[in-house]
Amino acid sequence: MNTLLVIAGMGLVTFFTRYAMIAALGRELPSVVRRWLRYVPAAVLAALVAPPALAPTGRLEWGARGWAALVGALVAWRTRSVWWTIVGGLAAFCLLRWLGL
């Protein structure tokens, strides 16, 4: 198997997934599409957060990760800072681990 061929193929299909819509939606869009797209970031970001925080192995489980995410959410809400959200969430996680949770 040609390693570089695999890598080139992977790179090509990945670029396609990233570029296709940026290229396709390059003109003035109908208002309904524009309004729909405004809700995509909230939905995508929430979808990227929930499983690693609440179901790290696929199954729903409430543990140190859930608490860390809850603390992170509070910090995010109060500070709107990515830095402090990460610091707060990780500190909560380490503290809970240290306490044996």
Added chain:
Amino acid sequence: MNDLRRGLWAALPLTPGLLAFGLLYGVMARQVGLRPGEALAMSLIVHAGSAQFTVLGMWGAAGAAPMILTTLVINLRHLLMGASIAPYLRGLPARWKALLALWMSDESYALAIAAYEGGRGSHLYFLGANLGMYLMWAASGLLGAVLGAAVPDPARYGLDLVFPLAFLGLTTSFVKDRRGVAVALAAGGLALLGARWLPGKWYVLVAGLLGSVLGLLLEETPRP
């Protein structure tokens, strides 16, 4: 130039997560028989963490076509991200759009779209966030491949939480009213279901699609 620096700076808090997973990627790449140069080439040319880990898991057991197809399937979620950021890139020349798409990761997309939403975004900011992620991912992967020693599991120290926490911090830009809260809660719940029943990272695509359509529906419902 200032925007480029701000974008790079915005990617900085993600360093612990990038380093932990990059090192792990490099070590895994060596274990399945890739040379350090090949591991680096994959990071530089593909630049997609989830897909790279999944393909390493198939290495030697599958042919080229299944591995490339798997990469495509895992990265389909970028179609949705590309669609949502496209309106902000409309005035740019095609070569700028292609350059920004080339290194758009989940994280740099999130940083860039939050900046656009807050009125602080620009193509240079987006490029800076892309570049920060791109360079750190490639460098930490190479380091792992060269060292080749056992690195600790990122999950042990909660470093797998760095990216989700960053997304959480950026979500606040988009959850400003009850509709935003409903969209985020619905998408989060759907993602939990999807993570259980759908392969790979499809839950991001499905929950992102359904959650955002819900936002539109809530908008269209006439008030009594």
